[in-house]
Amino acid sequence: MKHLIAALALFAFTSQASALDEAKVKLDDPFKTGIWSYHQKNILGDPENIRFDDRVVVKAPASAEDSLNVPVLVDATAIPDVKRIVLFVDYGPIPKILTYWPENAQPKLAFRFKIDQATPVRAAVETHSGSWHVGHTHIDAAGGGCTVPALAYASDDWEEHLGKVNGSVWPGRGRMRMIVDHPMDTGLAGDIPLFIIEKLQVDDLSGKKLAHIELHEPVNEDPAFTLFFEDGGLSDKVRVHGRDNNGNLVDAIVGSPKTQ
Amino acid sequence: MTDARSGLTRRRAVSLIGTAALALTSSASLAARPKLVYDLMPVQVADGVWMIEGTTEYFTNENGGAIVNCALIETDTGMVIVDTGPSLRYGEALAQIAAQMSVSGVAAIFNTHHHPDHYFGNQVFADKPIYALPGTRTAALRDGDGFSDNMYRLLGDWMRGTEPVPPNQGISSSTVSIGKREFVIYPLEGHTGADLAVLDKKTGTLITGDLAFLDRAPTTPSADLGKWGESIDLLTTVNAAAIIPGHGPFDKTGRSLVQTKDYLEWIEETLQTAAGEGLSMVELMDSTIPKRFVKMGAMPQEFHRSVSHLYPDIERKILPLSSQ
Numbered sequence: 123m124k125h126l127i128a129a130l131a132l133f134a135f136t137s138q139a140s141a142l143d144e145a146k147v148k149l150d151d152p153f154k155t156g157i158w159s160y161h162q163k164n165i166l167g168d169p170e171n172i173r174f175d176d177r178v179v180v181k182a183p184a185s186a187e188d189s190l191n192v193p194v195l196v197d198a199t200a201i202p203d204v205k206r207i208v209l210f211v212d213y214g215p216i217p218k219i220l221t222y223w224p225e226n227a228q229p230k231l232a233f234r235f236k237i238d239q240a241t242p243v244r245a246a247v248e249t250h251s252g253s254w255h256v257g258h259t260h261i262d263a264a265g266g267g268c269t270v271p272a273l274a275y276a277s278d279d280w281e282e283h284l285g286k287v288n289g290s291v292w293p294g295r296g297r298m299r300m301i302v303d304h305p306m307d308t309g310l311a312g313d314i315p316l317f318i319i320e321k322l323q324v325d326d327l328s329g330k331k332l333a334h335i336e337l338h339e340p341v342n343e344d345p346a347f348t349l350f351f352e353d354g355g356l357s358d359k360v361r362v363h364g365r366d367n368n369g370n371l372v373d374a375i376v377g378s379p380k381t382q
Numbered sequence: 383m384t385d386a387r388s389g390l391t392r393r394r395a396v397s398l399i400g401t402a403a404l405a406l407t408s409s410a411s412l413a414a415r416p417k418l419v420y421d422l423m424p425v426q427v428a429d430g431v432w433m434i435e436g437t438t439e440y441f442t443n444e445n446g447g448a449i450v451n452c453a454l455i456e457t458d459t460g461m462v463i464v465d466t467g468p469s470l471r472y473g474e475a476l477a478q479i480a481a482q483m484s485v486s487g488v489a490a491i492f493n494t495h496h497h498p499d500h501y502f503g504n505q506v507f508a509d510k511p512i513y514a515l516p517g518t519r520t521a522a523l524r525d526g527d528g529f530s531d532n533m534y535r536l537l538g539d540w541m542r543g544t545e546p547v548p549p550n551q552g553i554s555s556s557t558v559s560i561g562k563r564e565f566v567i568y569p570l571e572g573h574t575g576a577d578l579a580v581l582d583k584k585t586g587t588l589i590t591g592d593l594a595f596l597d598r599a600p601t602t603p604s605a606d607l608g609k610w611g612e613s614i615d616l617l618t619t620v621n622a623a624a625i626i627p628g629h630g631p632f633d634k635t636g637r638s639l640v641q642t643k644d645y646l647e648w649i650e651e652t653l654q655t656a657a658g659e660g661l662s663m664v665e666l667m668d669s670t671i672p673k674r675f676v677k678m679g680a681m682p683q684e685f686h687r688s689v690s691h692l693y694p695d696i697e698r699k700i701l702p703l704s705s706q
Contacts, residue, residue, distance in 0.1 A: 181664045187603075187690035193663030232662030234694075264532050288701040292660055299660035301698060346694070348662040362704070374704040379658070 147172050153242045153260060155212040165210055165218060166246050171253040177201055178257025180245045186263035191342050192237045196222075196245040196257070197230045199350075203249045204229035211340070213241040215310055218338045226355060227324075227333035228296070232348035235340045236308070237263045280305065287362055287374035296351040298324070300362060301344055302372055308339040322364040322372065324349065326357050334364075418540050420448055420467075420475040424483075427632050428585035428624065430456035430563075432483075434476075438598035438630055438679020441468070441499070446540040447533065448472065450499040453589050453626050454480060455582055459561035460489030464580060464589045464626075466503030468533060470544040473503025490560045493549045494591025494628065495574045496521035497604075498529040504547040513558060514549035515569050517576025521604075522548035553578070568617065572610025573600075573628075579617055586623030593617060596630030596638035599675070599684035600645055602691045607650050614643045630679070645675060649688055650696075657697035663689050 144159070146168050151158040162168060177200035186192045198204055207229060209219040215238055222231045229247065240262045247255045280303075289300030302319065309316030316339070323334040333349055363373040424432035436449040447468030454476075455462040461480040466473050480488045493501045493514040501522060504512055514522075526546030534541045558565045568579040573592045580589045592601065593613050618639050625633040627642075656666045667686045675681065 183664075183667065183686050183690070187687045191663075191690060191694055193667075193690070195662055195664035232664060234663065264535055286706075287704040288698055289704055290660055290701055295660075297660050299662075299697075299701060300704075301701060344694075344698075346662075346697075348660060348665075374706055376704045377702075379702075 146170055149174055149256075153212070153258070155242060157212050161210060161212065161217060161244070165208065166254060169248075169252070169254045172246075173253075173255060175201070175247075175255035175257060178245050178247050178255050180243055180257045180259040182243060182259050182261050184260070184262060186237045186261050189237050189263055191234045192261060192263070193232065193234050194243060195230075195232045195348075198245065198247045198255070198257070199228050199230050201229065201247050201249065201255050203251065205248045205250045207231065208246040208248070209233075209235075209243065210246075211237070211241040211243055214238040214340065216308065216339045219243075219340045220338055221336040223334045223336075224349075225331045225333050226351075228350040228352060228355075230350040231335075232346075234342040234346050236306075236342055237261060237340075239263055285366075285370055285372040287372065287376060289362070289374075289376040291356055291358065291360055291376055291378045293356045293358060293378060296353060296356055298349045298351070298356060298360060298376065299347070300349075300376060301346045302362070303344050304366060304372075306337075306339070306341055306343045306345065310339075317366065317368060319345065319364055319366045319372065322347075322362060325361045325363070327359055327361060327375075332356075332360060418446060418471065420446060420472050422448070422452075422472075422475050422479060424454055424479055425632075427626065428582070428587045431582060431585055431587050431626075433626050433632055434479075435631060436499075436629060440680050440683055441533070441536040443536075443538055443540070446472070447499055447537045449629065451626055451628060451630070452476065453587075454483065455563065456484060457489055457561035457563040460484050460486030462490050462492065462560050462563070462565075463488060463507070464492045465494055465500040465591070465628075466491060466507065468499040468502050468537065469541050470503065470505050471540060471542070473506035476503055477506050491549075492565075492578065492580055492589075493518055493522075494578045494580070494589070495576060496525060496548075497574065497592065497601075498526075498533050498546070500591065500628070501549070502530075502533065502544055502546060504549070505545055508547050508550075511551045512547075512549040513551045513553050515576040515578050516552040516554070517571075518574075518578065519548050519550075519552060521575060522546065557583075568620070570613035570616065572606050572608075572613045574604040575606075577613065579613075581620060581622060587626060588617065588620055588622030588624070589626045590617060590628060590638070592628035594625060594627040594633070594638040594642050595645075595678075596627045596633050596641060597677070598629040598679035599681050600642055601684060602649070602688040605691065607646050607692070610646055611643055614639050614646075645678075648672065648675065649685075649692070653689070653693055653696045654700060657693070657700035660701075663693050666693060 145162045179197040181195045207222040210217045219235045242258050242260045244258045283303040286303045291298045307314045307317040324332045359377045422434050427433045432454040434452040437445050441447045453464040461484045491507050491512040496518045564583040566581040570577045627638040
C-alpha cells in the first residue's frame with residue numbers, strides 16, 4: 123500500500139513535469155524513453171511539422187560490442203529534398219552525435235560513435251521545406267564509452283598523426299570513405315579537456331561543396347565516415363578540410379585507389 | 383546547450399517511478415522464478431578423462447553462461463580440472479562433481495586463458511594450485527573487473543557472489559605432473575595474448591582452450607589472427623588422439639583445428655576485401671556468410687562481434703594515407 127501511494131504521488135509529480143516539456147507536436151514514441159519530447163524541443167527546436175517516418179532507416183547492431191566504436195548507417199534517400207540529418211541519442215551525457223549536411227551527396231552516411239549506455243539512436247531529417255522526419259533504432263550497451271580516455275594516449279606519437287586522413291573515393295560506385303586521426307576527447311574523462319574536430323567539409327577540387335559534417339563529442343576516436351553519391355556525383359579526387367576546437371587544421375586530398 | 387532544469391526533473395521522475403514499480407513487482411517475480419542451477423553432465427571421452435560440454439550459444443540469462451567446455455582428468459591425488467566456468471555457482475557445481483568422482487576431490491586446476499567463461503569458477507578452488515601461463519595471470523588481473531561487470535550485466539543472478547580470482551601458479555616448464563599423471567604444456571597465443579593447450583600424455587587427449595572451436599563461431603575480442611593461425615599449425619603437428627576444443631563437441635578427427643583455421647582465414651580475407659571497397663561496419667555485418675560457417679553456433683552474432691573487434695585496425699592499414 124505504501125508503495126502504491128508513493129507511485130501515485132510520483133505520477134502526479136510527473137504529469138506536472140510533462141506539462142513543462144510539452145512539445146508543439148505530440149509524437150507517440152515507440153521506445154517510450156520519457157525524454158523524447160525534451161530532445162524534440164531542445165535539440166530539434168520544437169518544429170511544427172515533425173513525424174516518425176520509417177523511410178529514415180537507421181541501422182546498427184542490436185548490442186554494442188565495443189562501446190567506443192558503435193557503427194551506425196543512416197539512410198534517408200527515400201526522403202526528397204533533404205537539408206540536414208541530426209543524429210543523437212536519448213540517453214547519454216552528451217546526446218548530440220553529429221549533423222550531416224549532404225549538400226551534393228546522398229542523404230546517407232555511415233559513422234561510428236561512443237555509447238554511454240543502452241539507448242535509442244535517432245536520425246532527424248530536415249527537408250528544405252522545413253518538415254522533419256525521424257527514424258531510429260535501439261542499441262543495447264554495457265556503456266562507459268564517453269567517459270573513457272582516448273586510446274591514442276597509449277602511444278606517444280599521436281600528435282604526429284593528428285589530422286591525418288586515410289581514405290579513398292570510388293567514383294564509379296558513388297562512395298567515399300575516410301578515417302581522420304583525432305583523439306576526440308569528450309572532456310568527461312579524467313582531467314583531459316574537450317578536444318574534438320568540430321567540422322569536416324568535403325569539396326571537389328574546383329571548390330564545389332559536396333557535403334559537410336558538424337561533429338560533437340560522441341563521435342568515435344579517429345572518426346570514420348562513408349559518404350554516398352549519385353552516379354557522376356563524385357570525381358577522382360576530393361578535398362577534405364576542417365579544424366578542431368584547438369585550431370588544428372585537417373586538410374587532405376583523398377583520391378581513388380587508381381590515382382594513389 | 384539544453385534546458386537542463388526541466389530535463390533533469392523529467393528524467394529523475396521517470397527513473398523514480400521505475401524504482402517504485404520494481405519494488406511492487408519484484409517479490410512476486412522472484413518467487414515465480416525457478417532456482418538457477420547448472421546441470422553439468424560429464425561424459426567420459428578417454429581413460430580417466432571426462433568432458434563437460436557447454437552450449438554453443440552466446441551468454442544468456444537462460445544458459446547461465448554455461449557455454450564453455452571443461453575437462454576433468456583423474457589422477458592418483460585427485461581430479462584435475464581444466465577451466466572452471468563463468469561463475470562461482472558453476473565452480474561449486476564442478477567441485478561437487480569432482481568430489482563424486484574422487485575421494486580426494488580436486489587436486490589442481492588449469493586455466494587455458496583469461497576469458498571469464500574459462501576462469502570465473504576459480505574462486506571455489508582458491509586454496510588449490512591454479513596453473514596458467516604467466517601472461518594469463520597478468521591479463522586476468524588487468525581485465526577481470528571489467529569482465530565481471532559485463533558478466534553480471536549479461537547473466538544477472540547466475541553471477542551472484544562471483545569474484546574473479548586469477549590463477550596462482552605460473553607455468554614455466556614444458557610439462558606439469560600432478561600425482562603420477564603428466565601433462566605436456568603448449569604455451570601459445572593468438573586467441574588471446576597467452577593461450578595454454580594441455581596434452582594428457584596418458585591418453586593423447588589435447589585440451590586446446592579457445593585455440594580451437596568446433597561448430598561454434600570462434601570469438602575474437604583479444605585475437606591476433608596471424609599468431610592464432612601459427613598456433614593452430616603447431617597444434618596440428620601434435621597429432622593428438624582426440625581434441626577437447628574450447629567450445630563445441632568432442633573432436634576425434636582434428637576437424638576443430640581445420641575448421642577454426644579456415645574460419646579465421648575467411649574473416650581476415652573478408653574484412654580486408656571490405657576495407658578495400660570502402661564498406662562501413664554496418665554494411666560489412668550484412669555480408670553473406672559462407673554455407674560452411676552459417677550453421678555454427680552463435681552465428682551471425684559472433685561474426686558481427688568480430689567486425690567490431692577487427693575492422694577498425696584492418697581498414698586503417700588498407701586505406702591509403704591521403705596527401706596533405
